[in-house]
Amino acid sequence: MNWFTKTFSSTIGRKIIMSITGLFLCSFLVVHLVGNLTLFYQDGGEAFNIYSHFMANNPVIRTMEIVLVLGFLFHIYDAIVLTRRNKAARPVGYNNSRPEENSTWSSRNMGLLGTIILVFLLVHLWNFFVPARFGELEGVPDKDYLNLYSEVVLAFKNPIYVALYVISMVALAYHLIHGFQSAFQSLGLNHKKYTPFIQKFGYAFSVIICLGFALIPLYFFFFV
Amino acid sequence: MDLTLKVWRQKNRESAGAMVTYPVKGISPDMSFLEMLDVLNEDLLRNGQDPIAFDHDCREGICGMCSLYINGRPHGPERGTTTCQLHMRHFNDGDTITIEPWRAAAFPVHKDLVVDRSALDRIQQAGGYVSVNTGGVPDANAIPIPKTIADKAFDAATCIQCGACVAACKNASAMLFLSAKVSQLAMLPQGKVEAKTRVENMLAQHDVEGFGACSNTGACAAECPVGISLENIAILNREYLSAKATSEHVA
Ligand code: HEM
Ligand code: FES
Numbered sequence: 001m002n003w004f005t006k007t008f009s010s011t012i013g014r015k016i017i018m019s020i021t022g023l024f025l026c027s028f029l030v031v032h033l034v035g036n037l038t039l040f041y042q043d044g045g046e047a048f049n050i051y052s053h054f055m056a057n058n059p060v061i062r063t064m065e066i067v068l069v070l071g072f073l074f075h076i077y078d079a080i081v082l083t084r085r086n087k088a089a090r091p092v093g094y095n096n097s098r099p100e101e102n103s104t105w106s107s108r109n110m111g112l113l114g115t116i117i118l119v120f121l122l123v124h125l126w127n128f129f130v131p132a133r134f135g136e137l138e139g140v141p142d143k144d145y146l147n148l149y150s151e152v153v154l155a156f157k158n159p160i161y162v163a164l165y166v167i168s169m170v171a172l173a174y175h176l177i178h179g180f181q182s183a184f185q186s187l188g189l190n191h192k193k194y195t196p197f198i199q200k201f202g203y204a205f206s207v208i209i210c211l212g213f214a215l216i217p218l219y220f221f222f223f224v
Numbered sequence: 225m226d227l228t229l230k231v232w233r234q235k236n237r238e239s240a241g242a243m244v245t246y247p248v249k250g251i252s253p254d255m256s257f258l259e260m261l262d263v264l265n266e267d268l269l270r271n272g273q274d275p276i277a278f279d280h281d282c283r284e285g286i287c288g289m290c291s292l293y294i295n296g297r298p299h300g301p302e303r304g305t306t307t308c309q310l311h312m313r314h315f316n317d318g319d320t321i322t323i324e325p326w327r328a329a330a331f332p333v334h335k336d337l338v339v340d341r342s343a344l345d346r347i348q349q350a351g352g353y354v355s356v357n358t359g360g361v362p363d364a365n366a367i368p369i370p371k372t373i374a375d376k377a378f379d380a381a382t383c384i385q386c387g388a389c390v391a392a393c394k395n396a397s398a399m400l401f402l403s404a405k406v407s408q409l410a411m412l413p414q415g416k417v418e419a420k421t422r423v424e425n426m427l428a429q430h431d432v433e434g435f436g437a438c439s440n441t442g443a444c445a446a447e448c449p450v451g452i453s454l455e456n457i458a459i460l461n462r463e464y465l466s467a468k469a470t471s472e473h474v475a
Contacts, residue, residue, distance in 0.1 A: 003475065007468040010427055011397070011437035012461055082437050086395035089329050089436035095230075095243055096322040098296030099394060102446035107439060108394050182440040188462030190455050 011085070012186075014078045019183035021075035026180065026205070028068055033212045040219070045149025053145035056132060076118065083111040106174040107182070113175040120168035127155050156220035169214040176206035225251045225317035229264065231276055232324045234333050241333065243322070253313035257300060258283060258290060260312055261323075277336040285309040285449070288384030291391070292337055293324040298388035298447045306386065306449045326387050328396035330433040341387050343433040344401060348385075350429035351422035352405040354414045373411050380408035382450040389444035389452075395436025400444035402430050403460035404452045410463050420467035427464055 007013045035055065038047040055061050099108060106113065128151065131137050137146040155161055180202030184190065189198075226249045234241025248264050255263070258280050265275035281289035290307040294300035300310045315321065323337065331339040369377075381404075389400035406423050409415030415422070438457060445454045 003468065003473065010464075011399075011431050011435075012427060012464045013468075015437055015461070016465060082439075086397070086436035086439070089396035089434055090327050090394075091329050092327055094293055094296065094324055094327055095232075096296045096324070097293075099392075099441075099443060101297060101301075102392055103394075103441035103443040107441040110439060178440075185440045185454065185458050186438075186461060188458045188460075188465060190458030 011082075014082050015186040017074055017078050018082070019186035021071045021078075022179050022183045024067075024071045025075060026176065026209075028071070029209050029213075033209055036213070036216055039149075039152065039216055045147065045152075048149045048152070049140060049143075049145050049147060052132060052148045072121075076114070079111060079114050104178060106178040110175060110178060113171045116168055116171040117175060120164060120171075123161075123164065127161070128152070153220060153224060156217045156224075159221070162217040162221045165217045166214045169210040172213075173206045173210035176210070177203055180205060225253060225312065225315070225319075227251060227260075227315065227318070228320040230320065230322045231337070232333075233276070233336055234325075236335055237332055241336075243324075251312055253311065255312045256283070257292070257294065257307050257310040257312065277334075277338045279338050280308060283308040286384065288386035291326050291339065291341075291387060293322075293326060293391055295322055298326070298391040299386075299449055303446070304449055304451055306384075309449075326391040328387075328390050328435065330396065330398070330435050331387065331390065339387075341385070343435070344385050344387060344398065346433065347398065347402060347426050347429045348405060351418070351425040352409070354409060355418060367413050369412060376455075377408050377411045380404045380411075380452065380456055383408075383452050384450060386449060388447050388449060390435065392443040392447040393436065393438075394441060394443065395439055397436040397438050397444075398430055398433075399435075399438040399457050399460065400448060400452055400454075402426055403456035406463055407456045407459035410459065419463060420471040421473070423460065423463040423467045424471060424473060427460075 001009070008017055035051050036048075038051045039045075041047040128148065131151060132146070132148050135146070137148060137151060139145070140147045156165075181195075181199045184195070184198050226247070229246045229248055230243045231246060232241055233244045246264055246268075248260065248267070251260050251263065258278070261276060261278060268275045279289050279291055281287045283290070285306045285308060288306070290299075292299065292307045294307065294310070299305055299307045300314070302310055302314055325331075325333050325337045326339045326341075328339075330343040331341055334340050383401060383404035385401060387398075387401070390396050390398050393399075406426060409422065410419045440454075440457075442454060445452060
């Protein structure tokens with residue numbers, strides 16, 4: 001191994017990767033949510049279909065898509081390596097342990113929360129991304145874009161899918177309530193002036209973003 | 225007060241251990257936790273049994289030798305205290321108290337409640353020092369150090385290397401210990417000279433010893449008897465990243 005690979009396979013190096021990819025994924029969440037809000041337009045899905053057409057064809061978006069996939073892969077890979085290493089660091093556990101006295105539940109269960117997110121992610125891609133990209137969608141009459149909107153309406157009539165969606169957003173919220181501020185600490189960005197703000201902002205960010213995502217399936221299930 | 229103790233007993237490194245229950249009677253609330261164990265050990269000795277091995281030295285909260293995972297917490301239920309400074313008045317008559325050794329792959333159990341913490345010494349030896357090769361003693365006031373920096377370095381230097389951070393951490397990570405040692409020296413002019421090699425070598429040793437990574441749960445700082453803060457871990461991460469980016473060690 002050279003110095004570069006050594007750096008990023010050390011315990012701190014892997015956390016640097018986790019934090020950079022994690023924050024990058026947070027920026028993706030913002031873009032994704034803003035786009036999804038077009039679903040609330042009362043226009044029979046026109047705005048949403050134009051938006052998804054744009055996302056599927058714009059070269060900048062297509063390039064960022066590759067970066068996004070890499071971001072997920074590195075985040076997940078290091079999550080697995082770190083979680084295994086961390087388990088191996090304590091082969092014999094305690095008979096009586098009270099971690100709730102010194103740390104939050106979400107900070108201790110990032111792997112579990114991440115796994116829920118991963119399961120959701122795969123189902124989610126299968127439902128929307130695969131048909132949108134690999135073309136099993138019908139077109140919209142007289143328009144040059146496809147009808148992903150009808151796919152959304154259909155999917156969100158399935159109570160199991162809606163439940164999975166909402167539960168996953170709760171998991172994502174807890175992942176980020178710990179993860180957002182944790183990423184700054186991993187990068188060494190801790191300062192008396194800014195850390196309290198980062199912590200409050202991270203909390204609000206996690207709740208608002210995940211609430212925003214969760215409202216969409218609930219809205220379609222109950223009101224459309 | 226009368227208590228029931230559940231204590232980890234293990235003959236030596238090789239043998240398997242188990243929790244063993246002991247009743248203790250007539251404990252004074254003014255006793256320290258270690259004195260309470262002394263009482264139990266006297267009883268065991270009188271009955272011809274093997275006394276419980278546990279680490280201790282100064283018994284006044286400064287050496288870091290005492291350990292013990294008491295009722296699910298390192299150094300017991302009180303914040304900011306070592307086990308020798310934990311008094312029995314914090315428990316109630318009739319309580320059942322579990323007592324276990326620090327648990328980490330890097331801290332093998334030596335006997336009963338005694339674990340081998342020399343992994344921390346090896347991390348320290350990998351760079352936790354300032355080399356002074358020759359010359360007279362420089363005048364203390366000739367090196368300007370801002371008061372805030374001196375205070376922070378001093379706070380980091382209060383680490384007594386007890387290992388409670390490792391015991392508390394779900395990942396058995398020694399990051400809080402390591403960060404105190406690294407940042408204490410990295411902040412001071414005398415320590416800056418070797419800052420890059422220090423952090424590179426000390427983290428490498430930390431990882432070789434088999435400690436886990438930091439998940440920023442904050443359990444370590446919450447359980448630290450001397451209040452080493454999480455800010456030190458941020459400093460450690462900064463030091464490591466900048467050292468790796470700019471040092472000339474390519475191996
Ligand atoms: C949109 C999806 C996701 C976002 C925005 C996200 C964000 C983050 C952030 C910001 C952190 C904090 C990094 C740090 O502590 O330095 C983090 C940590 C973590 N993530 Fe994710 N994550 C996502 C998906 C996942 C997935 C799919 C997995 C696992 C399969 C996962 C597993 C983990 C684990 C285990 C940690 C904690 C690592 C540790 O501190 O030991 N995450 N995530
Ligand atoms: S015995 Fe020295 S700190 Fe407890």
